[in-house]
Amino acid sequence: MKKRITHILYYLSVYIIYSCSAQNNNIDHINYFPIEEMKKIEKSIVEPKFKNNQYNILNYGAKADGKTISTESFKKAIQECSKNGGGKVIVPNGKFLTGAIHLLDNVNLHLEDGAEIIFSTNPNDYPIVQTSFEGIELMNYSPLIYAYNKKNIAITGKGILNGQGNNENWWPWKGATSEGNSYGYANGNPSQLDKENLPRLMELSEKNVPVENRVFGNGHYLRPNFIEPFGCENVLIKDVKIINAPFWIIHPMKSKNVIIDGVHIESHGPNNDGCDPEYSKNVLIKNSIFNTGDDCIAIKAGRDAEGRRIGITTENIIVRDCKMIDGHGGVVIGSEMSAGVRNVFAYNCYMDSPNLDRVIRLKTNTKRGGFVDGVYAKNITVGQVKEALLHITMKYSVYGNQDGNFIPKIKNIYLENITAKNAGKYVIFADGLENSKIENITLKNINVDKVEKDFKINNVENLRIINSYVKERKLIMPQN
Structure with a gap:
């Protein structure tokens, strides 16, 4: 009974957070990189x-x-x-x-x-x-x-x-x-x-x-x-x-x-x-x-029950004009993100190393739960990475069994003006859940010289690909 009440409270809290987000967040997550909103956030961050x-x-x-x-x-x-x-x-x-x-x-x-x-x-x-x-x-x-x-x-x-x-x-x-x-x-x-x-x-x-x-x-x-x-x-x-x-x-x-x-x-x-x-x-x-030796940028929001109790969303994170060399990922969210992450911007960054695994990565599971709402990347130049330009998983596994009853939500991922000499295994690796599909991924003006496979995608809803190419071959939306 106690566990059931805990789960009900968790889903209620997620609903409330999303309702507040819909009322207070005016970013159009799907159709454009929100440069003015990013500039507004940056202007509000003043040096001491x-x-x-x-x-x-x-x-x-x-x-x-x-x-x-x-x-x-x-x-x-x-x-x-x-x-x-x-x-x-x-x-x-x-x-x-x-x-x-x-x-x-x-x-x-x-x-x-x-x-x-x-x-x-x-x-x-x-x-x-x-x-x-x-x-x-x-x-x-x-x-x-x-x-x-x-x-x-x-x-x-x-x-x-x-x-x-x-x-x-x-x-x-x-x-x-x-x-x-x-x-x-x-x-x-x-x-x-x-x-x-x-x-x-x-x-x-x-x-x-x-x-x-x-x-x-x-x-x-x-x-x-x-x-x-x-x-x-x-x-x-x-x-x-x-x-x-x-x-x-x-x-x-x-x-x-x-x-x-x-x-x-x-x-x-x-x-x-x-x-x-x-x-x-x-x-x-x-x-x-x-x-x-690990992620270059790793955006967090608490682990499991702790993150849900504290309930402070990590939001308005800007990464711009940075260089990423070795690392598991360039800009990463998770895996400790149970209180949720909102509005992450990566802009004008350069990433290149045979020891860099991914450009943008999101990782969670049903023990972590949490949500990611709004990841925006633009003007990213990539030399080489091992695995993917965009890597999303809701089945991240570390320290043994990570299955639970807290269903994560991931939506509104936007990548624009990304060039890569070698994207590794995939342009996009995205692995959602049957009862929680990854929603709203947009790729615009993506140009890749070399990649083993365009996509590995499971349980993704509303993937949009605009003016994007691999070796001058138009990147075609896969069947999900």
Whole structure:
């Protein structure tokens, strides 16, 4: 009976969300790329402003030798900066070793050219905070750079943020991988897959145990995020280079008005997504380079029961003028997206690598549920990808059986002006459900030089193909 009530409430919530969407969202999802709406959203996302005050970490005892732990120096400089109304905390030329850095209101952590922040590999240097792991909230090791419920914060400058993730540090905690890459893990060593780690966290979430009672950290093996503004507003991450992340790299969590501009990410560890906006609104990702071990951009909205309880839709995500190199996908939604995702824009991007799997990817299943409403891609230049230009599945499988009773909804996918030298296996791979067809896919002005097969499509309703070609052969709509 309790399960039945839960399912009824879930479907009621989906109905309400869709009803509100129909009333409040004026985008015509089918017939054109909504450039004016995208510009309007971008114009509303304004960079935070800071006072001219400067606080050099050298004046607080930091040592530029790459060996002396400078956690307290960062802390003191940030506290004084915020207390005095904000400004820049300066990290000068040199290598600075530190544990977790916690940003406060009105603080811009600024790395000068030649500066490198090297993050400790000792888990004890990361205090327990409220954070998230794969779409589930918990008390765990602090992200390397963290802000909780702060306003007007930034990380800027031409320096390097080095998480020191490698096959000796952090990455082996992933455990055995389906890809066969061990990342330093050996059978018998502890990992996140042990029953008291991720499986235990999933169980606590399903039972709705309060977050403050989901305590992990020491003795557990759930890796910290790299940069996580949690519940923040007006966030800027600009120009820095980020390397060797333990886990997800930039993770705006429950945040609003976030700009990621000119960032260069080089990190090929497990779950090294480049940027994961989750339960977040108005996020602009521009002029950046993603060379990652997992998805370049992975848009999230909570996992399973947790996402449905929290119920914050991730919406208004703009990815423009970016370059994607290695990764499982260029712009990806899911798989943790149970609260729903709306209005994702990919514009003027370049994607090319033999190790890039897909250009646009959506992934969910009947355990995740959730919805995706509105994915718009235009002016995308593709050198080569392994699998598909557009890849959608409602049968995504990870960590065993992913079947449930929460039927996902996916609709309104629009791709225009896409050129590809090699699209891999398919132009479109789309696998819907009999009781929940993928609705309204439009391809316009698609030109592909090489692909193994045009389509692999199942349970798709209202597919439109306009002025699109493969090797100068007109792309014909398949029989579904």
